[in-house]
Amino acid sequence: MPDFLNALLLGVIEGVTEFLPISSTGHLLIAERWLGARSDLFNVVIQAGAILAVTFIYWGRIWDLLVNWRRPENRDYLLKLIVAFLITSALGFIVVKMGFKLPETVTPIAWALVIGGIWMLAAERLAARQVDRSEVTWRVAILVGFAQIVAGIFPGTSRSAATIFTAMLAGTSNRAAATEFAFLVGIPTMYAASAYELFKQYRLGGAVQEDWTALGIAFVVSTITAFVAVKWLLGYIRSHRFTPFAIYRIVLGIALLLFLPVGG
Structure with a gap:
């Protein structure tokens, strides 16, 4: 497969899956098992494209929070975003210092997809029994901070799925409100993680050997597809549940377990 087409496909996959609750990692x-493995720098940059798209989508909300931070409701929301981010950052620093490395085999990813899908179905039912609440409590903020680390440690979990459903079960039962908080706290978290990885790759000299043409293609494609995917998702969840995503995860996970060799 031509390299530019390979990069384009990976950009599409990243853009579509980064913020849908199906695990981009x-x-x-x-995908890299069939399309060929890419550098850590490549994966970080195309992830940054997806984050940029969500930043554009929520720019009005972000601007209002920052400019009108003196309003009690804005200040309270900002503080909760900051606390969730700091919890994730502190725990992430500890994980990095411990030298924890994500497993890169498909089998644990497949199990994470299946378990996560079942958990999503159960969480959706439990959240539906609660009173519809849009308020983000301190308990929600704290638990979302922990949920981001769990998703970061176990590929296949999905950061968006972990944070959205944690928020819904912890008290923000309204899907739209839970999704907004999960995405907003994900913006600084993922920018920080991307900046760290970029700095690390720069120190290791990874930028010198990178194919910047392919990387540029993947970045642009990731940004565009993430923008479309997230805009669609925000409209979809206003009147639909996350059930189709949970079923997709379970089907994909079972298929991988059945058709791949053990530990493949």
């Missing part, structure tokens, strides 16, 4: 690792 899991899909990229699986």
